[in-house]
Amino acid sequence: MANPAKTLAAPTAADRAATDMAAIIKDAALFALVTFGLCVPIVAFRTDLSQTSALDLVPRWGLVAILCGIVFVARLGQRLVLANRDARRALTPSPTQATEAVDATPNASQKISAYALPAFLGVTLAFPLLAVLGTGGLGESRYWIDLGILILTYVMLGWGLNIVVGLAGLLDLGYVAFYAVGAYSYALLSTVFDLSFWVCLPLAGLFAGLWGMVLGFPVLRLRGDYLAIVTLAFGEIIRLVLINWTDFSGGAAGISSIPRATFFGIPFTADEDGFAAKVGLDFSPMHRVIFLYYLILALALITNGVTLRLRRLPIGRAWEALREDEIACRSLGINTTNTKLTAFALGAMFGGFAGSFFAVRQGFVSPESFNFLESAIILAIVVLGGMGSQIGVAIAAVAMVGGPELLRNLGFLKAVFGDHFDPSEYRLLLFGLAMVIMMIWRPRGLISERAPSIVLKERKRISGSLVKEGHG
């Protein structure tokens, strides 16, 4: 009776792996075939002007073969990784799905965030120094510090928008409007009324916050896609007003010669009253750049600090509850109107701060800096970061803003694709590709786990008094 038992037994692990492998290779081959089909009309022939100025078709089958090969390998790799991950998952269910009592120790992603945050902070604080040391001089480090400023601006914008989209769950496609309000507030107040940056900064935040409420009121009843469309329109309206109201905003030409940042009143100039002379350094235009770097770093950290603090307060909790269930919120006594308006106003305020920083850094503002693409990039940062995760947003900002810059340095690709190849022209293509990959790999953003907002100390006390004494 041993024989039938043997035939009935489940296929061995080796059998299953073999059939899996065959299926995976088949699948990858199918992908390569589809790529080939797509390549034939798009890539396989290039049209060149011949000497007789007729069009010549230059076949490029080698390139097609390379592309198909890349797709085949990528798909193969993806399937293998996914298969491994699924197998691993099957062995260790996640703690949130466990059927046994759940212990209160933080999970892996929370542990990573616990280390990532100080590490991130350390690197950003030391970044100008690292840049100077790495490039070998103050002047040479300018490119890197400028890039750092740009990234931090987007980190701050991402954190600001995160309040509205990530925490309160209100999809805002017109966030750049508040960035614009902040920038123009500083530009106008400083050029018309000669106010200093430090006076203008809070005012710019205030104005942007007020505009946040102006947007908030009409859209109180909207959610999801309808809200997105109205906010998108709002962003465009602000931009169009700035373009067309020439008397007020300078129209499409914008506002130039905006006063530069000063070190709390001391200008960064070469003369005796300048910052360098007062501090006893040799003058360098880089002093101002480094100051700007730390300024935006401080602004970003304030944004982060305020958000983290608010998450623990009733208002922050109300935002998160609002994102989950508006009706339940109301029946628990939460004024959803006020909750939404504060989310819009606070998010807008930080956008306004970032905007006035933008103006003081550029010394020039024009409506074209505030188009829809900006809103889209900021929103993409929030979504890729994982809707609500502070560290995720920061990582996404580095990737989204720093990534395209990396493309400039990929000169070696010229050796592969010929001298005309300029990698930065493929920026948007890679952008799209990165998005698609992200959505396959982590459909809910880099750090999708929402960290409970209870502090650890409290957690210990509760688990000590309630959980330990036994189940049931």
Next chain:
Amino acid sequence: MSVAGINVLVDETRARAAGTRAPLLTVRGVKTYYGNIIALKGVDLDVNEGEIVTLIGANGAGKSTLMMTIFGSPRAREGTITYAGRDITRMPTHEIARLNLAQSPEGRRIFPRMTVYENLQMGAAVNGGAHFEQDLERVCAMFPRLKERLYQRGGTMSGGEQQMLAIARALMSRPRLLLLDEPSLGLAPLIVKQIFSAIKELNERDGMTVFLVEQNAYHALKLAHRGYVMVTGTITMSGTGKQLLDDPSVKAAYLEGGRH
């Protein structure tokens, strides 16, 4: 024998006390519409202080609509709703919730991405979390399952656990009047019993007034001091729990002719 005698005595005093108490919630001639469709066709109903009142009725009768109308969404188009002497007919929902009135709505509506603990905190938010620790221990004693799962995300709990959480969340604000819409939905019979005895205890020990909407008519009417029957948007019958239980038409329609 003596034990039964005492029980009868207690029941009588309870009924008498309930009868003499002032009405806490009065619903008069309430009509509610969804667009042009009328869902409540003029409902009259009273809940007295210290009572358990049950509302039974077929699917789609309008029980949940009445519950939500009391909470101000949807709003009654006609009629008045008075709670503790105040007209709350036109009050916004969140202000009604601050009047010491809590609700465990149909479909639970817990916050899925928040932990059980945070859900309970949301329930306590109305009174600023004043007695949070105490109340937490109280609901944990009532539902030990929640105690085991304080840090699990609400959305990953089983349906019955979510139901317990919804009730516990409503209790966190120490309501004077508790509105429960089908608390036994999706729960195992043993848990249903526990929940009903918990309701009874809350009523007897803490003097909490309870308005209960139930499909589980037998248990609900047995528990309640008084009951109402709703048919397509109107109250067709009312009486003490016992009267309704004994009524042949109620028996035929809601008790399958016999017990449950």
